[in-house]
Amino acid sequence: MHLQGTMVINERGRLVIGGCEVVQLARDFGTPLYIFDEDCIRENCRRFYQAFNAGSGRAEVIYAGKAFLTTAMCRIIASEGLGLDVVSGGELYTALAAGFPVDRIYFHGNNKSYAELCQALAAGVGRFMVDNFAELELLSRLSVERGQVAKVILRVTPGIEAHTHEYIRTGQIDSKFGFTLPNGQALAAARRADELPGIEFKGLHCHIGSQIFELEPYSEAATVMMELAAAVKEATGLVTAELDLGGGFGIYYSAGDEPRPVSAWAAAILTRVEAEARRLNLPQPRVLVEPGRAIVGPAGSTAYTVGSIKEIPGVRKYVAVDGGMADNIRPALYGAKYEAILANKANLPPAERVAITGKCCESGDMLIWEAELPRIESGDILLISCTGAYGYTMASNYNRLGRPAAVLVRDGVADLIIKREDYSDLIRNDVLPARLVRTC
Numbered sequence: 001m002h003l004q005g006t007m008v009i010n011e012r013g014r015l016v017i018g019g020c021e022v023v024q025l026a027r028d029f030g031t032p033l034y035i036f037d038e039d040c041i042r043e044n045c046r047r048f049y050q051a052f053n054a055g056s057g058r059a060e061v062i063y064a065g066k067a068f069l070t071t072a073m074c075r076i077i078a079s080e081g082l083g084l085d086v087v088s089g090g091e092l093y094t095a096l097a098a099g100f101p102v103d104r105i106y107f108h109g110n111n112k113s114y115a116e117l118c119q120a121l122a123a124g125v126g127r128f129m130v131d132n133f134a135e136l137e138l139l140s141r142l143s144v145e146r147g148q149v150a151k152v153i154l155r156v157t158p159g160i161e162a163h164t165h166e167y168i169r170t171g172q173i174d175s176k177f178g179f180t181l182p183n184g185q186a187l188a189a190a191r192r193a194d195e196l197p198g199i200e201f202k203g204l205h206c207h208i209g210s211q212i213f214e215l216e217p218y219s220e221a222a223t224v225m226m227e228l229a230a231a232v233k234e235a236t237g238l239v240t241a242e243l244d245l246g247g248g249f250g251i252y253y254s255a256g257d258e259p260r261p262v263s264a265w266a267a268a269i270l271t272r273v274e275a276e277a278r279r280l281n282l283p284q285p286r287v288l289v290e291p292g293r294a295i296v297g298p299a300g301s302t303a304y305t306v307g308s309i310k311e312i313p314g315v316r317k318y319v320a321v322d323g324g325m326a327d328n329i330r331p332a333l334y335g336a337k338y339e340a341i342l343a344n345k346a347n348l349p350p351a352e353r354v355a356i357t358g359k360c361c362e363s364g365d366m367l368i369w370e371a372e373l374p375r376i377e378s379g380d381i382l383l384i385s386c387t388g389a390y391g392y393t394m395a396s397n398y399n400r401l402g403r404p405a406a407v408l409v410r411d412g413v414a415d416l417i418i419k420r421e422d423y424s425d426l427i428r429n430d431v432l433p434a435r436l437v438r439t440c
C-alpha cells in the first residue's frame, strides 16, 4: 500500500496517521472507523488554491461537498479559502450550520425542489448552478417574489466523453445533467436567462466526469465552453464572467493509478482558457474548478477489525472485516480497487494473498479481491487507504449496520467528527402503528 499524507510506520511496526497509532484509534473509537488526516486535507486544498492562483481573484477552487461533508469539514474548507459546492438542502443545511461563508456556496443539483430553492434564496447562496429550464423559470419566479436577484451559472452538457466508469461519466450528450450544448439548448437557456427577471447571468459550467487522469478532456472542455461563451455573447450580449469546469481530477487508489500533479491540471485549464479568450476576443473569465475526491480521497482511510477467516484450499482465502459495502459501496458499485495494510503488522512483508470481504449478506460485498498481506489473524486491524471520498457520504444502514464513526487526526490528537450510530439510532425513525402494538 502507498503511504498517504502523514502516514508513517513507527518503530513498533505500527501504522501512524496524523501522529496517532491506528491500533490505538481502533481501541479508543472502535471499528469500523473512518480516519481523516487533517494535514493531508489542508495540503490538498493548498495545492489547488496555489496552482489555480485562487488568491488572485482570477480563479476559485470550490470543494465538492458530496465527496465528504460534515460541519468540521466545512470549517476546514472555509479556513483554506475554498468555496463549497452543495447539491441538496441537506448539504446546504450542513454548510449553514457550520457557518460557511454563504457567498462562497455554489448550489448544484439536477432536480432542486421548490423548498430547496426557497431555502437557498433565504440563505443568500453565492451562485445557483441552474440545470434545466423548469428550474430557471421557477427560480426567476421565486426571486421576483422575494425581491431578490439570483446569480446564475448555467450547467451545460458539452458532449465530451471522458474515459471513466459509465456511472460517473457526465459530459456526454446522453446525460441527465444540464443543458445540452450541441443541440442548441444551452444557447436557448442563456437567451431565457437574459429575458427572465430576477436572474443575473454570471457564467457557464460543465463537469465531464470523475476519476479522470487525462488532461485533454479538460482543455477540450475549455475550448468548447469558450466557444459557447462567444455564441452566448453574440446572441444576447451576455458576458461569461465565470467559467466553471467542474471536478473529477483522478487520484491514486491502487497500483496503476497515476494522478497528475495539480499544477498540470491547472496549467492545462488556465492556459487553454486564456488562449481561447484571446482567439475569440472575449474577456478572461474567472475560472472555477470543483475538486471533491482530490481534496479528501487520499486523506481518508477506514480501519476494520479482522473477524472470520475462511480458506477454500486451491480457491481463495476470505478474510472478513467488521464493515463492508455499507461503509464503502464503491467496490460493489463501480468495481473500484483499493489497497490495504495491517496496521498492527505494518512493517512485515507480504506473506499471503487474500480476499477482503465485508459482513453484509451479499456475495458482492467484497472490499478487495486480491490483497497481498502479512500472515493475517482474527483481531488484526486492517486499514484500507484512500476511502475519504464517497465512502461515508454513500454509506448506508444495510443489514442494520450502524454507520461508523469518523475521527480527524493531527499532531497526535484525534477528535471525533462523526459519532458512531448505535442500535437506538437504527430504530429512531421506526414507527410502530397502534394496531401492531398489541400483537405480541
Ligand code: LLP
Binding pocket: 064, 066, 067, 085, 108, 168, 207, 209, 210, 211, 246, 247, 248, 249, 290, 291, 292, 293, 294, 330, 334, 389, 390, 394
Ligand atoms: N462538480 C460536479 C458538478 C459534480 O457532479 C462532481 C461529482 C464534482 C464536481 C466532484 O467530482 P470529483 O472531483 O469528486 O470527482 N460517487 C462517485 C462519484 C460521483 C461524482 C458525482 N459528481 C464515486 O464514488 O466515484
